[in-house]
Amino acid sequence: MTSVETRQVKAKKETTIAQPDSPEVESPVRSAPTRSLALDGGNYDLKFWDGTGVPKAIRSIRFQVPQGRDPVRYSDSSPLIELPDGSRYHFGTQAYKYRRQQQTVVENKVDLARLHLYACLEADRAAEDLCQFHLQLHVSTPEPAKSQESLRSQLMGVHEFKRNGIPFRVTVDQVEIEREGLGSYRYAQRLGLIAESGYTIVVDIGGGTWITRLMDAEGDVIDENVMDRGGAYELATAISFDKRLSNLLGTTADPAIVMDGFKTGHNYADTGLSWSLWLDDYLDPWFKGIFQTIKAQYTPYMARVTRFLVTGGSSHLITERLAGRKLFAVMPEPQFANVRGLFPINEGLQLCMTTK
Structure with missing residues (x-):
């Protein structure tokens, strides 16, 4: 190769090298997603x-x-x-x-x-x-x-x-x-659990609180009640002081572990101890207390109520008591109903979920 040809090849290579100050070849800055x-x-x-x-x-x-x-x-x-x-x-x-x-x-x-x-x-x-x-x-x-x-x-x-x-x-x-509980209402609408007319009472029973919202057919909140205490922790605390459990443990039971036991056959951790045989002693008054409060607050609206929507992470405790009652609908996977309804869903997907 002649010296002229060598210079031509070198020049050609140099023109193909990206220059850092050239706007055409700057690597784009990756923005955070x-x-x-x-x-x-x-x-x-x-x-x-x-x-x-x-x-x-x-x-x-x-x-x-x-x-x-x-x-x-x-x-x-x-x-x-x-x-x-x-x-x-x-x-x-x-x-x-x-x-x-x-x-x-x-x-x-x-x-x-x-x-x-x-x-x-x-x-x-x-x-x-x-x-x-x-x-x-x-x-x-x-x-x-x-x-x-x-x-x-x-x-x-x-x-x-x-x-x-x-x-x-x-x-x-x-x-x-x-508002907590409105996500469950929205998700229930997608599942076809809400009547097209009348009022719906959303009953959200959680670990520490229980909440009710009275909703009309357009999704507006007509009335509501937020109980700061009275959820499953109150039930667990009552059970934790029962001598039928504490005497066997040798100490007062931890209400938090009792709450965990509500989802594992009413057993106290891995001790082999259970309160399932006498659970109703506490569950019945707890359940009745919630629904008596609901009835007292919403008495003027009851004639127009077409659905009680029961949801929340502790609602599984009362599912059996509501079985067969036409006015009541218990959310599937109630623990996650509210968070599912919180996430925004586009109209096309929402329609698909509703008509599935």
Whole structure:
């Protein structure tokens, strides 16, 4: 090859090399993706759903791990959260492995909104050194008028933390807040469980609270009642003091473990002890107390009520008592009904779900 040919080839190669200051070949800056999440921070479980797959739940208890102590094993269902100040919180069932864990059911769950959000944000599997994204949140609370200001101040903006050792940088751009229980009503509409006329009473029985909303056929709230206490924790507390259980244990039972037992055959953890034979001693007055209160409040509207919609994570306790009653509909998977209804569904998919 002649020297002229060599110079021509070299020049040709140089023209094909990307110049860093050339606007035509600049590598685009990758913007952080945007996610949407429905979050129902309950007293018993933290429920969340991103619109895909099935909703997930994390037991709503935690333990603040001291700096000088190693945490026990963590996972997506029992995550370890680390804040910028170094404080660490272990959520979920693994928190039972520490002493003196904290129970959301005896606290104000609104005050814990930020920590509950961190617990429910799972990492993108493609994330390497940093999980970074924008977030649109859809949350519910028993009384939005009282708590929406606190919720927005905690949730809006930039959040930096570690979840299970993975750094997160999350920017919450939008927080939509709804009354707790309205998500269940909306989901029941998709399933065809709501009558086309008349009033519906939504009965949402949770771990710490129970809530009723009187809805008309257009979905407007006509009346409502929020009981701060009286949910399954009150029932569990009553059972925990019964001598038929405490004498066998040698101490007063933990109401939180009794609550867990409501979903596992009414057994007290792995002790082999059960209250199933005398459960009705406590369940009957608890059940009657709820519905007598409902009847007293909504007596003027009862003639127009065409449906009682029973939902919430503790509604399984009374399902058998409602079987065969035409006015009553119990939500399928009631634990997740509210969070399913919180997540926005486009009209096409909503119609498809309704007419399935």
